[in-house]
Amino acid sequence: MTDQLANSPLPKQVLGSAYEPMEKFYDKLAAEGEPRGLIGPRDVDIIWERHILNSAAVVPFIVEALGASSAEEAKGRLADVGSGGGFPGIIVAACLPQVQVTLIEPMERRIEWLNEVVRECGLENVTVLRARAEEVEVPGKGFDVVTCRAVAPMRKLAGFTMPLLHSGGRLVALKGRSAQEEIEKGMKMILRAKGVNPRVVEAPVAPGLESTHVVLVDKR
Numbered sequence: 021m022t023d024q025l026a027n028s029p030l031p032k033q034v035l036g037s038a039y040e041p042m043e044k045f046y047d048k049l050a051a052e053g054e055p056r057g058l059i060g061p062r063d064v065d066i067i068w069e070r071h072i073l074n075s076a077a078v079v080p081f082i083v084e085a086l087g088a089s090s091a092e093e094a095k096g097r098l099a100d101v102g103s104g105g106g107f108p109g110i111i112v113a114a115c116l117p118q119v120q121v122t123l124i125e126p127m128e129r130r131i132e133w134l135n136e137v138v139r140e141c142g143l144e145n146v147t148v149l150r151a152r153a154e155e156v157e158v159p160g161k162g163f164d165v166v167t168c169r170a171v172a173p174m175r176k177l178a179g180f181t182m183p184l185l186h187s188g189g190r191l192v193a194l195k196g197r198s199a200q201e202e203i204e205k206g207m208k209m210i211l212r213a214k215g216v217n218p219r220v221v222e223a224p225v226a227p228g229l230e231s232t233h234v235v236l237v238d239k240r
Contacts, residue, residue: 021065022065023050023064023066023067024065024066025073026068028068030073030226030227030228031043033226034073034076034225034226035115038076038111038114041143042072042114042141044140044141045072045106045114048140049105050067052133056133057129058105058130058133059071069226069229071105073226074108074225074232075108075112076112077223077224077225077231078112078167079091079116081192081221081236082098082119082165083116085164085165085189086165093118094119095118096119096120096164096165097119097122097164098112098116098121098164098166098167099121099156099165099166099184100121100122100168101124101153101166101171102124102153102168102171102172103123103125103134103148104130106133106134106137107169107194108167109123109167110123110134110137110141110143112167113138113145113146114141114143116145117144117145120145120147122147122149123146123149124149124152124153124156128150152180154180156184160186161186161187162183162186162189162239163185164185164189165189166181166182166184166189166190166191166192168193168194169193170196173206174199174202174203174209174218174235175202175206175208175209177191178191178210178212178213179212179213181213182215182237182239183213185239186239188239189239190237190239191215191236191237191238192236193234193235193237194234195220195233195235196233197233199220199235200220202235214239215237216237216239218236218237219236219237220233220234220236221233
């Protein structure tokens, strides 16, 4: 099967200087992703759109959370919770080379995969940590940003992501169409975890592709 965006200029347009490492990541996913249980069989011909560009849609929100004016200037510490196959953490690390990215994942076989990807894509700003989010020793006052994708509904997610953030930090979570409903159902837990101003924003993926949804929650 050939990826629908295999001969499209879109990946390069969206990813810019991150395109080269992400092309290596794409090739590895296309060859090993399904056999190793990281992507489903129906995803094989839509890796660029569903996994890489979809993940890259969070980058502008991270840049904003870090108070930077561009991806090149963004600096800080970011934790990606439940990194799995590397979404969105690996893509974020490639797009924001000056941000220190910690990939948090409890499963050993996925940790092995993430370490391989980091090495093969030359991502020098990444630390891979085998742990559940609740077990992580928070550095200093906490991370500036926490990201995740398809990890848990907001009522659970708030409880184990917000404690990783310092006061004023931000959760940037890739979500589906039920994002607003998740916020409403999880409001009590979000507030209990010191989350404030939870909101859903539409995140453009690329021209001509369906946008995605991102939930932003600030830590008081």
